[in-house]
Amino acid sequence: MIPRPETGSAARALLLLLLFLLAAGPLLLLLLLSFGEGWFWPALLPAEFSGSAWGSLASGASGTRLLRAALNSLLLGLSTGLLASLLALPLGRQLARLTGWRRMVGSAAAFLPVAAPPVTLGVGLNYTFLVSGLGGSFIGVLLAHLIPALGYTCLFFMGYFEVYDDRLDEAALTLGASRAQLFRPVTLPLLRRPLLEAALLGFLISWAQVPLTLLIGQGLVSTLPLELLSYVNAGQDRFAAAGAIILTLPALLTLAVAGLAIKRTGAVVA
């Protein structure tokens, strides 16, 4: 047991309170706003509660729009996650095998799409997407989301294969198995978990993406974050709060399922 430096329990209690507010506050505030009625200055709480904002958001033309955006977001997220994890598995494995200066180049290469500001990628790649007919299309937006997602998932698999124990593979090879024979009974079961975690990571990157969708999608591909942005710009706070809840809950759920896989990437998420 390492002794702790002398710190007041008051400071620790304050820290705990602050962390609680940061964790629970946002969702609580969004729930209050989306279900609240007549929440005018300087009231601390809404005058009354009703589901009217949720009701009008879900019905009629706005409901259809939101549903289309949600479906687009879901499809984009799932395809980005799936493609990114399947591509990053072999790429990350090769990158993890590099040593010395090559190792640094490999790691920098995987970090580059994560660090590059998405608006600059959108600006730099828009022309290519337009010329190839992908601008403003679902596939175009998917490919754009895949760029940062592949960076994250490659970093993830680099971290994974750094500690991956290939003695099981080697043992099976020594016993006369071929690489192909090895795959189903040995390699695949070992990789199922990291593949799922990487896919969820890719899902999160796509799910929260705004600038690449705006620039490459040219406003023709609607997603949940873009709907949220338009509610905010239109001053429809209650719709925005409801949209934010719809956007946040699956993300929190994803993290719960993925565990803390993100630690392996060593880079910021979403």
Added chain:
Amino acid sequence: MRGTQPAYGMLAAFVVAAPVLVGIAYCAAGVLGLLGDTAGGSVNWSVLADAATWRSVGWSFWAAGASTFLALVGAVAVAALCRSTRSSDRAARALAVLPLPIPHIVAALVGLLVLAQSGLLARIAYSLGVVGAPAEVPVLVYDGLGVGFILTMAAKEIPFLALIAISLAGGDLRPVEESARTLGASPAELFRRITLPLLLRGMMPATVAVFVFVFGSYEVAAMLGPTAPAPLPVLITESYAGASLERRTEAYLLSLLALLIACVAVAAHELLRRDMFRRLPG
């Protein structure tokens, strides 16, 4: 197995980085007027001589630096103060990491709802009798200093940095601290001369990652940042969407500038990571 086929590894590196390299190439071509969607002719560097450009770059550096610093302080506080297996410490560690997947646009909306002049904070101040009307509340959003942006981004990035800090404090640091203690270090000395410096050094790569991420992030800057100077990512989109072809050339040039800054950060990240692995035992 390691290092047997560096050619495949280098090919993998190229594949991952290729879209960014293509983006850089197109921005450069755009600056030179080769893409046909700009005014063309001679290269227009005037945007680099414009003081407004550098005010934007400066603002983005300041705001990203300040929010990264605050997030780092928060993360280190959690990792250093809440290390035991006590349930309150475990709760603190879990709570610190929980908001990790909240999308930036949601964070921006919450920042707006809390910090705006008639927002939650202002209402609490009113109920305590500190202010009488929204107009008396200090402006914390769209402000030149970027207070709203900085606070929102700091809160958004604490979970990631806390995740790294907690993992360092719970693992790599333990054996070093154990030896220092055996050698007679007092608890205060241990914290000041071993735990804190090693924690900070171990967190440097992640801190650089957070900085460059905040620097380039669009949503929070667009929703909470000032209009003048516009945060660099906002300035880039505004130039790109601008009506004139000259402004589009500006967008390519500003994108190149932002990508250059990102490349410097990537290099710093890799150098810091290498140093970390050299110096941190375990």
